[in-house]
Amino acid sequence: MKLKLLFRTLLLWVCTLMVYGVQATVDKVELDGNIVKQSTLDDWQTINLGSSTANVTTGVIADLPPQTIFWKGGSKDTLDVTEWWYKDGAVPDKDDLRNGYAAAYFINNGSGSDDLVFYFGAERYANNGDAIMGFWFFQDKVGPGPGNKFTGQHQENDLFIIMEYPQDSNSVPFVQVMRWVNSGGDVSEHLELLYASGDAGAKCLSAGDTGVACAITNENSELAGVANGLWPYENKAGIPNTYPYESFFEGRLNVTQAFLAAGVNEIPCFSSFLIETRSSRSETAQLKDFLGGDFPLCSIAIAKTCSATELTGSNQFRIDYTLQLTNTGVGSIGAGETVTINDTPSNGTAFSISQALSAFANGADGWAPNEMLTYTGYYISDVNGGTNTVDASVSFGSASISADPYTATCDSLALSPMLSIVKNCSVSLAENSGLVALRKDYDITVCNTGDAPLDVSLTDSVDSSLNATFSLDFAKQCLTNNDCGSGYSCDGNSLMCTNTAGEVEGNFGGNVCELTQSHYFPSTLPTGADGTLSNTATARATSPVVDTGDLATIGNSDTASCDLCPLPVQE
Template identity: 30%
Template sequence: MSKPTTRFQKNAGRVLTLLLVAAGVAIPLIALSVNDETIFELEGNAVDGPPAGDDWENIADDRPGGPGLIAQNHSNVQTFITDGLDATDTAFTGGGSKDVNNVNQWQQVTSAVSPIKNEIGHAFAAAYTDPSNGHLLVYFGLDRSGSGGTAATGFWFFKDKISLGANGQFVGTHTVGDILVTSDYVTGGKIGEINVFRWIGGQKPLQVVGSTSTGGGFTVGDRYCLNNVAGQTTPMACAASNSNPETVPSSWSTYFFKSGSTFDPTNTFPARTFFEGGVDLTQIFGTGSTCFASFMAMTRTSASTSAQLKDFALGDFALCDMSVAKACKVEAGVSPVVNPDGVSVHTNFTVTFSNPSGGTLRDVQLVEKLGLGGTTGNACKITAVDLGSGGTAANPATPLNTNLVKDTAYEIANTIAGHSSVDVTLSCDSLDNPLLNIVEARAKTFVGAGDPDLVRTYQMKSDDDVLDECVAPTNTAIDVTKDCVGDKVTLVNTSGGMKAHACFSIEVTNKGNVALKNLVVADPKISANSLVPTGTTLGPAGSATDSILLGDTDHSGTIDAGEGLCFDAIAPDNGETDTDVAVFGNRVDVSADTAIPVPSFPNPQTDYATDSCPLCK
């Protein structure tokens, strides 16, 4: 590794080049842009050499701490992947694994070693901005654990997040604007072809952007570049492979090469096992979207788009990415809490919009996917926006303290700079405890974009930790008391003879913070039916409706003479004949359901009470 080059040296080299051009000194056109070694050394090895630009040694570092351990790393974003060789290795399988098919038609299998010339050891990618013209340059590469014969490589840059799913599937899909670069190692291992495609969908989903077959190319040393199309003064894409053995950077994980029957560690890349390339995305998109989220390096049977795909290495590539997360704000007595009505829960949430990439997100929007308003019982409002150090205020301003509408986009920031985040506070009232839902984030990745071209979602699930922290504390208790009115029975002469007339008051009280519904009061000696109407509800403790006094016929709040719930009996309880101890009593049972689900207290809530009226007092 050479001595780290300073930013001054890099800029000095660029200034010298520009001065030479201004003075009329002839220099090769290939010295600039994607082929500019003052930005990145595209020369067929991974070790940082004399040119001022970065190399893979600088940015592809899988030691603990990663690229941050290297003094020189000027990339906007980078990724480095160590591919497996054993039970952890993944490879393509099935006839549907072709570039012309959508990602969800591809299939993968674990613990599969590809044909030796197709076996990937490492894969890597990085993005840079050319300070001379603002062009976005993306570099990529891989090393193989074998060599020989004709082989081909391919590199996908996806706008969607691509990951491995269950049952050999891939998760994610192609998006218009995905980029594919393919290249061939011709006989002898030298690069002889580069093709650049853009995914457009439809019956012919891959659009040729640049290709050796249509425009030809030129070679300088180990470097091969596409010829320029009309109006372009710099190559759209270049690639290089090592014609001689090259050193494996010491910062990398072990490189294995198979020369016999086993994979052996080595500190040297044998000839034609290392491949790197670069593409000028600005030449492809102009000022359009250059937002990518995932990177895949692959080997294949040929550079053709219908080639069968072999080995692959997949990783994140947050060139322009966004994530969204939603979490409860837990504050005792404030959130989450049961509302005073006892039937709804108030919860404050923090929705975090993060930009992990180096690019700028524009017109960032929040969309609630929760059913809101009407009969849903749900209502949410944006109460605050914290722009942090990297956000700028929405224009027009974000509507605060206004009920949100489901599936409606609300702008929460005009821009979010790279590597920064914005927090939005939502205040919601709901009949659910906890309130779980999906929130969506939308953003534009370039000036002049129509609809947002970047969409991310976050779903709060009951099996996440949120179930514990988002549940509002509840306490439920139903209480019933029963008292003999007048403290004794009265004797009445009826057509059936002399009977004891016993009257009682019954009071049912909700002592919890959750309303109780579907109240049933059962006293079979007084009535065969519930003593309260169907659908009777008790409000939470402390409310005006937290209790009901049965037998209070004039609703004065007390049991006066002549009031109560009464029944007549011809004999004391248990047939008692001693008038001094004879009593007439019974039991009342109550039950009710909580208006808010309370997992630790299954419905119904129950209680009972008994009392007796003496014959004599």
């Protein structure tokens, strides 16, 4: 059965090479069985010390005993992570991991695009036996959790690499690459074979290295340890600052080409990795030691544009916004993942948006690297424009990635508060308590001629009984009669809604003008040949939505002069 499976896989790879024109990977990392940079390429020395060209690095993950070994027989690579157990304890020295690490690169494939290539390395404590290791790359965040069980779970297209390096003379490494499937695997129910090296082996940069996957170990003692400017490492032989032969292992996987062989065109969004030692190359082998950590292949960014577009009847502002979310990572994000956006407007009323990626206009097919998703909406704010801070995250099962918060300054709605005042008056002789007295009649009209609501204070220079306070709506603008309410039509000259009496419709149904009418009997005599009385009415206003400066007022006044002669005749 396994021979047939191997033949099928090799045949699949031949077809893939023919269809896609795959070339051997032009490595960016020295695959020479040591960690020291010796050419223009990167090596683990530069990768782990921060001077490489890698797109993603994990750093050195240490695993000193008695930390975290697999526990219970049910911890198998054929089972979901939810079935894995761990504890602190001991394993055989040859299976005791001391350090592990990984890196990701984009490498030109010679066909006008880049392949995603993973490099990985591990160090063990003793070399008295064959080295059999597994390397998992997860989309979920997988690792030790509470109750001696692992957190996270498998996702479709998690990657699994088995590497065996026997100690026989002229031995070559065996490398097998699989992906996790929800069902229908050919290695097991949940494992599907993508690549197997076969008897020819897959020693890096040898004839058996197709450029897809390979492994190599140090065949001689190599430099290690802090004395050589590297990271701590201790071996069972007690040789300081040295990797004894077959103590250091490294490998490569061309992720893009491995998935193309299975007909998968979008690279998953990996977020964590795990290195394990195993009792054999079998997929059901007993698991020994492990180490792992974050593998930040995914990242997102968010930006926002916003502006105040409308004033509401409650003197608040409608803020329209557009969010731009960009996949800035190197992996695709599945359409079923959940995107959460948190927005904090200037008025402090925070709100959240949470929906599946497929609900975005262009998210049904997933979220590819460098692809932008957009989301538009509005909210009501007490602030005209202001600043808004927004952040976003995407969840992957129990894991998530977050964007850096973005602060946007929203454009404000341009408002110009203005008012007008007109005062008219007349004087006449009239009976008052059995006497002939001078009577003054007046009317004052105050109108809101701007585009913001006003709170008006009206005063008169002579008669305090004329003083009043009231609020004014502003005029409803129009282009056609359909923009106006019942009983109003659009005035083509002013572009305001008016009725047959010439009254202007308020934007929110209130009065645009306020008419004050009354009369009184002055206590002073008219002056001049015509018998003139005059006084001034002043209207000042504040706006509940516009700050007009330190005084926060706008003002206007009108003086009315009334002549007694010729004597008016009262009706």
